[in-house]
Amino acid sequence: MTTNQIFDLLKNTFGLKVLQINLNDVPQSIEITVKENYNLFIFLRDNDRLYFDMLSSITGIDNGPEGNTMEVIYNLYSIPFDLHLMVKIKIAREYAMVPTVSNIWKTANWHEREIFDLLGIRFEGHPDLRRILLPNDWEGHPLRKDDVLQERYHGIKIDY
């Protein structure tokens, strides 16, 4: 099944939720809206022609204050059909909130915690949204473009 066919299938089932397809990305990507994604992701996982049973990776990207958007990118892989798919969600920077997929793929739990930790994107419905790589009392999210390093951490000068 090609990405175009997947796109048509999703478009027919979910209509306006599916925004656009980008064939230049590797693997080819589909952009969707941010609201109520649960059914769409369940569809991707359980449809008997897609069966995206493995979530390889979730990436968060900050486009900076000029773009004023953030992106969350899911890399899905279907083991039985050997299909790749990149799913993109674009969100406004001020309300960086995305529904969690950790109830669909458990691997998303830690990936989403990592994105929250480094970019400050919140995941709605996540069971345990804490920092994972940085210490709990760290201030700021370092991969945000406008992040300012705190001057001292526990009395130790950071910017030496």
Place this chain on the structure above:
Amino acid sequence: MDIQYTYDPEHLKNSEPIFTSLTSLKRGEMVFNIGPQHPSTHGVLRLEVVTDGEIVKEVIPHIGYLHRCFEKHAESMPFNQIIPYVDRMDYMSAMNSEHAYAMGVEHMLGITDKIPKRVEYIRVLVAELNRIASHFIAIGTYGLDIGAFTPFLWLMRDREHILRLLEWTCGARMLYNYVWIGGLYYDLPLQFEDRCAEFSVYLKPKLEYLETLLMNNKIFVERTAKVGVLPLDLAVNYGVTGPILRASGLKYDLRRVDGYSVYPELDFDIPIGTGAMGTLGDCWDRTYVRMQECHESLKIVDQCLIKLSNELKRDKEFNPRAFVPKKIRPKAGDYYVRAENPKGELGFFFRTDGRSDVPVRCKARGCSFVNLSVLPEISKGVMISDLIAIVGSLDLVLGEVDR
């Protein structure tokens, strides 16, 4: 010089306190920490364990003690300068990580077809040698964790031979920066093929001895069989890859599935777990799969050596840096590339803007990071000593968990 640090009691507060609330504990339950400095956690992993007597109720991993901001660094340097950082992620198998990374950038540049065959074969050769070294550490320290000391010494001795070979190629023992984007640092040193072939002959019987010494050892079997069973559906749902997934019974190896580099031309099997000593997907199966993979990697090494000393023979004209691009400027877009590391699927996500040779975003999907996330699930209700056995069988490298 100004004083950098002044003492204040406030500075000594615990930055990562215990997650479990002590008031919610039931009668007889207790919380304790394993790590971050504990030999059986294979690095700086801290496990917060809620126990009832000897039974583990819950495990909460606290990670990040080795966080070195790989992704932040990668945003500010060109593609070729990121390679040494990639080495330091999974420092047990730097060649494999380099290979995955270089392959990804070449894919973005569209020069995958231009890479000479000899370069590709050398890459596969060193990557497979490194895979054996990584599995040796995994098996050896695993034996050490559960009380078998001799296999560790044997394996460290044989691993040292591999590290010497790799040191000979590029000068570094563990962190190589040997695989470059579009080529290699150097060609193989003179007579490397012969010495490597000698080593292969030397290693084969050693692996057989090891199998009798460790894998069929009654104590080892008792400690690992039917412990930490990971069912296949759970493994896939948790995104677990590599030997751990294969031990759960799925023949899934990216070297075959994706068929990248020259792997389609090589003949090797993909060992999977069988549940021979207990249940499918237990700790014994995971170690067994690693053991069998050493045999398979050795097979690949042999085939590469035959190719490298016959058809793709050393040649004065051959320049391993001939196709190293002067300017690494991929066209704008998003890329996800992945490759099979000794521990699982190592993925890189790149976003490039097409205007600079610095990636806008470079995210590494670490296999150990994902494999560790399954630990709380499979260690509920086991004994504390079995928890050590499970952590060891996951073969974590904390450099990659924390990046």
